Amino acid sequence: MNNTLNCIVPQRLPAGADKRSVRREVKAQWAQCDPAERLDRSARIMEELESLPEFKQAQTLLLYWSMSREVATQAAVRRWSTGKRILLPVMEGDHLLLKPFTGDDDLVCHPWGVWEPTSGQNVPIREVDLVVAPGAAFDLEGGRLGYGKGFYDRLLSSPEAASCRSVGVCFDFQWYDHLPREAHDVAVDRVIVGAAQKVWVHNP
Numbered sequence: 001m002n003n004t005l006n007c008i009v010p011q012r013l014p015a016g017a018d019k020r021s022v023r024r025e026v027k028a029q030w031a032q033c034d035p036a037e038r039l040d041r042s043a044r045i046m047e048e049l050e051s052l053p054e055f056k057q058a059q060t061l062l063l064y065w066s067m068s069r070e071v072a073t074q075a076a077v078r079r080w081s082t083g084k085r086i087l088l089p090v091m092e093g094d095h096l097l098l099k100p101f102t103g104d105d106d107l108v109c110h111p112w113g114v115w116e117p118t119s120g121q122n123v124p125i126r127e128v129d130l131v132v133a134p135g136a137a138f139d140l141e142g143g144r145l146g147y148g149k150g151f152y153d154r155l156l157s158s159p160e161a162a163s164c165r166s167v168g169v170c171f172d173f174q175w176y177d178h179l180p181r182e183a184h185d186v187a188v189d190r191v192i193v194g195a196a197q198k199v200w201v202h203n204p
Helices: 019-031 035-051 053-057 074-080 151-156
Strands: 060-062 085-092 095-100 107-109 115-117 130-133 137-139 165-171 190-194 199-202
Touching: 019 137, 035 053, 035 074, 035 165, 035 190, 035 199, 053 165, 074 085, 085 115, 085 151, 095 115, 095 151, 130 151, 137 165
Parallel strands: 060 085, 060 130, 130 165, 165 190
Antiparallel strands: 085 095, 107 115, 190 199
């Protein structure tokens, strides 16, 4: 889908912008996003995700239980939990544990507002076929700007994640031509971008 007809034009990174300023700008854009529009755009992004060959072929997927300033994933998590092994991240120290989603009743809210599974065995990243990664912003090279804690960078940089594919999901106001990047930042393999009337799959 990388062609000029389907392309969603990324925002230009302002001169001198750093990670913190990009996060502030994206947060301000989320504050203006209508909740109903968020759900509508999110549904179309997730439909595009579910149409990807790597999603269809995957047996074990790492998704995330979205917060209000992220592409909404709850419906997809519930929908696919009966046909695939769906994992959700659990924050422990500086690392993410991956636990199976077994239903809404098994989730508890982390102090940072993230809902996490409370039971089930930890699954190693080497068993994951596809990671669907949230982020504050993404760019044309697959660069991902997280929320500043480095959880996904550490997870995806692990040697055990070498065979794991990764997809970032975002709205058009989270989509940049390039982002500030440091040596430890890990890019994703694809980015799905949702705008008002279209969805674009970008292959860096």
